[in-house]
Amino acid sequence: MSRKLATAAGALLALATTMFTGPPAAQAAEPGTGFHVRDGRLLDANGNDFVMRGVNHAHAWYAARTGQALADTKALGANSARIVLSTGDRWTKNDSADVAKVVGQCRANRLVCVLEAHDTTGYGEQSGAVPLSRAVDYWIEVRSALEGQEKYVILNLGNEPHGNVGHSAWTADTTNAITRMRAAGFTHTLMADAPNWGQDWSFTMRDNAPAVFAADPQRNTVFSVHMYGVFDTAAEVRDYLDRFVARRLPVVVGEFGDDHSDGNPDEDAIMAASRGLNLGYLGWSWSGNGGGVEYLDLATGFDASRLTAWGRRLFEGPDGIKQTSREASVYATGDSGDTRPPTAPGAPTASDVTSTGARLSWAASTDDTGVTAYDVIRVDGTRETRVTSTATTGALVTGLAPATAHTFAVYARDAAGNRSPRSATVTVTTTGGPTAGACAVAYRLQEWTGGFNADVTIRNTGTRDITGWQLDFAFPGGQTLNSAWNAKVVQQGSQVRATPEPWTGTIPAGGTVSFGISGKSGGGNGVPAAFTLNGASCARS
Template structure:
């Protein structure tokens, strides 16, 4: 994860404003001294072992901190359409080392899910500025130590030398340090495509990597090095994004966006421009990151609590938005993907049938789609007029829906996908109405208000004072006036005029007898206090506490 410091703030416009005369293109195919058995670079493009153009479309996953999450995470990323995953590893210099056996297991899991594995040593982050950070030379020592896990896997593995290997202090050492790392790995018998991260916490606002990439590339005796920029606050305009990326493509130097997000503490990156430019130039990108972010950047999680059915807005954008992973990803041909030339989409699945409809869930089943090379999965979407919202993915012809709102009409449809990433037409929709939620035979609501005049926070607690559990709930109330909900947690909250409706999340769905659940909301305010006069739960009046 990129953490550009305040010293870089004055350089945000440097990317677009300080272009220099570029050297002539380096033709890798003409100068490489040894072909590889796996990925390779030719004329600025990354080719897989079959000689097919390969464009990374994937996600970063923090394996070193969440190793138990990795098997499910990689399966979920594949189901969501990714063709690659950048895996965070530790050399042992700052965090617990991922040893040879663990790295081999990660590679095996990537292969089982038909994902290209980009392995990166994270301990180098911010070297020269971050206390305890490892050097690129130490990262090379690590790769040599775990060589048995990666040698022979050149068809499936890209080695990312070290994450963001220089901060904003001492970044001029990037060229020599990176060149030395590349040549040492080649001397140690590594024939993989190597990936070199930019300095300046990955953002290269100083243009150090941009201006010296050719020197590093030609120092590689196999001419098989790819460069990686991390696009956060420095890249907050489309002009800056395009200027930087085209400075590589015009010289036929391979470049990928190894990390990027939709927001950041150092500025608001233009993720739409990043994704659109990558699609136009056929460049790879890897979004940061699947889940588990902390330290104030939790907003960069693509999924809540590693749950693929709970994609965040950033996750919805990256996977399902324009120029996103679902739309542009193609599986590597070494796994039977796009290199096979398959451009024919599957047929549309059959119209889903809804069964087992309850107040908060339902089961959908549908007839399988057909495809000349085989269907690999299905995407279930909720249809609401002309819009659709992704709900879940599955490899079978059924899906269990949860977290629905009682007494609400829904329409769901299904898409099919094949191994090359082709997507079918949408199925016909299945419409149904969830059952009414059980009326509360006893409830009370506590509403604790924190009001500072122009805004408020409210902590809301629903108590079940009745004689039976409440399975699924809808709490309704009205603001006194002038308040507008801006965010909520532990409940889904919508507002129409002054009326507010809160419905449960899957983890707050059940209120046992004598128990309670709580949720919170934030709202802007134009004055007056925001304490509602009355509450109803599933249509029944509740006492106030």
């Protein structure tokens, strides 16, 4: 997926009606050191079947977000992450040290790391794009960060390596890239993206995959198709994937979305077919999309508590990640090479305590290979719930009950996934909420065919400032939330909950705060019938 996408082919080619069922490709001996392919299946280093269930993350543009993004997607059930890297030809290079850090972050979160070189996107059509040969140069340059990581890392040679111009060169270019990687000593599983901006509407990859697979001396290549507007019917999705399965060739859906500028992909069919055929998929993308495709964000503003409709579909819907994901067995066996856990972090302190949240801070842990993450756990009696995971020594916890004591434990983890044997704990008592009748809400609706905006103003009619707030209401007409501003807003069914941003956290006595929401209509709009602020009913104004 490129930030600036080329226009897809104007008309879809009709799928051939005859399934090619030639002899199965020969299988080489299993490499034994990491991921490998056998009989058309991707197996991990323990010889167990591995089916990718994950997301794409644009590390090349949002490196500071990667640690938290991986922790959040893991908490939502992902078992893998496809990471955007740059060779330095079109964007700032991700060097060996940075690649090693990313691999460590994947391992710390027990995720399989699919690394891809993005500068090849749309070669032959996109200005500035580089050929696959340049991507191979890059992998050789950062090899020190990849050696010994074959159990945890898959190398995606180059993202969407040909546009719609010159795509016939895909077979030779991909074969040459694989040959060079093996000659350079790489034993990792390699992933080859399709041409035509990844969508292979010309069937170049589909028809030439057997020859490319046979050209890999290790028979350890997986093919990746990106499914957007070209794949807008269940028949097209299933036919394309069936042809690889019938020939015992490994294939994954390396990118897909629920909407696109070139058409409306059938995400339900993509996920159902992947489950039915036991094939992997990786949704595009966690957050930060621009250039008119912001609708492909799975989370709004990199905030896991604000999943978009697309994010909820991918993680929580039928055939979704939570329902079908299984962790790679190499993590279950703890085979990481590093068994020494980090020390416990320093005792946390709480600040900025409100009726629904608080900011926690703690002193850093130490570890022989470096601490990569801290897990914040809420302790309710004997029940423990992970609230967040962060690479920094602080976290904002929200969604707490007012006037209640909450206990939090903080553990440290290193790059091998070892967790500190002891935690540091702190108990936070949230402040009380407003009394009944101390608030009023104005909901100003602007609507058009298929969508709406609403400006929401909360007035504090009481005599005390409200520090920290939670506004609850229900959409009356089946609307779907798309985005929000000046507040964090989440939706579950028809229920909507808004909590403040740092700059809207206090409603002064007699004063107001305002926020906005935008969404899709579900057949009708309307003003919610009731509002509650921190559990107290509010008047409508």
